[in-house]
Amino acid sequence: MYVSLLASVLVSSVAVSSVVGAPTISATAPIKVLVGNDDGWAEANIRAFYQTLVAAGYDTILSAPVDNKSGTGSSDATPTVLTKAGEYNSVPVGAPAEGSNATNPRLNYVNSYPVTAIKYGTATVAPSIFSGAPDLIVAGPNLGTNLGSTTAISGTVGAATEGVLGGIPSIAFSGTSGSGRSYTTLVPGDQSFIYAGISTKLVKALTATAKPWLPTGVGLNVNLPAISSTCATVNDFHFVLTRVYSNSSQTDVVTCNNGGHLPLESTVIKKSGKCFVTVSVFDASNKKDASTEKQTVVYDKLSSIFVCS
Numbered sequence: 001m002y003v004s005l006l007a008s009v010l011v012s013s014v015a016v017s018s019v020v021g022a023p024t025i026s027a028t029a030p031i032k033v034l035v036g037n038d039d040g041w042a043e044a045n046i047r048a049f050y051q052t053l054v055a056a057g058y059d060t061i062l063s064a065p066v067d068n069k070s071g072t073g074s075s076d077a078t079p080t081v082l083t084k085a086g087e088y089n090s091v092p093v094g095a096p097a098e099g100s101n102a103t104n105p106r107l108n109y110v111n112s113y114p115v116t117a118i119k120y121g122t123a124t125v126a127p128s129i130f131s132g133a134p135d136l137i138v139a140g141p142n143l144g145t146n147l148g149s150t151t152a153i154s155g156t157v158g159a160a161t162e163g164v165l166g167g168i169p170s171i172a173f174s175g176t177s178g179s180g181r182s183y184t185t186l187v188p189g190d191q192s193f194i195y196a197g198i199s200t201k202l203v204k205a206l207t208a209t210a211k212p213w214l215p216t217g218v219g220l221n222v223n224l225p226a227i228s229s230t231c232a233t234v235n236d237f238h239f240v241l242t243r244v245y246s247n248s249s250q251t252d253v254v255t256c257n258n259g260g261h262l263p264l265e266s267t268v269i270k271k272s273g274k275c276f277v278t279v280s281v282f283d284a285s286n287k288k289d290a291s292t293e294k295q296t297v298v299y300d301k302l303s304s305i306f307v308c309s
Helices: 013-020 045-054 114-129 150-153 155-165 191-207 292-302
Strands: 032-036 059-065 098-100 106-110 138-145 168-174 217-225 238-242 274-283
Touching: 013 274, 032 045, 032 155, 045 059, 045 138, 045 191, 045 238, 059 114, 098 292, 106 114, 114 138, 114 155, 138 155, 138 191, 155 168, 168 191, 191 217, 191 292, 217 292, 238 292, 274 292
Parallel strands: 032 059, 032 138, 059 106, 138 168, 168 217, 238 274
Antiparallel strands: 098 106, 217 274
16 A cells, blocks of 8 residues: 655644643543545644644544545545645555555545545544544634635535534534645644644533534534734634524524524624634535524533634
8 A cells, every 4th residue: 555755744742732722531432533624634734633633632533635625515436546646745646546644544545525535534444443433523624714605615514514414423624824735844833733722622622512412414614713913822712603604584592692693604703803713503414504403502512612702
């Protein structure tokens, strides 16, 4: 089996833990997490998220496209042998359709779409490493936000949607700041680790609740605002429950005296200097806003971290 030509850049557990700023989970019963994305398996954000989850005590594997597959939604196709080098020269021409890192079999690529990579992760990698299915699937953080109608074509949201349709709680994370770069450029404390820390904070809050972590048939669409001088550390950011689409006729869960209408995620994330992370509950059957009842379940579970916008 061909493997990555690039050596893994390892960030120490101490360094990553300081970014997350929270105690690790008990090693006696680690939660099993599958990480995917649509920007490619060698992109900095997904590797930072993987490393941060590992440092936080999660039993983690990665399965993502070998190349950038942004904007491919829920496309799915049989993986094929590589006819060009993988992202950032991470895999050579002629490599198998699926493969793993030279020194870490938990890091896997698929020469196909984000959805296909999630399927490979759940059907092949997880049984091999976890001896079963993942407990949770997370995708991203994506390069760029996925707000409103963009969720319909986002490969990151598509990956999370596939997880939900497979019966696994799933979250899509997307970040405003940053551009594509190799994981070999990662250094402790950079913006990829900030986004990874924020994302892991939400994962911790959710997985600390009783199962099922999410209602059947729904996932979370999470968007992270720009990193700036006022939004510079994990603890600067605050979570707000929002909705994906504007719909004045639908009644939402009542929060913050909102009169039964959640704020729009695309509006909240743009509030300058507020450092608001938007969390929207979407229905995996159509990638639109979930019912009031399912929004309520999520709000009750995560009420300790939600703030008003």
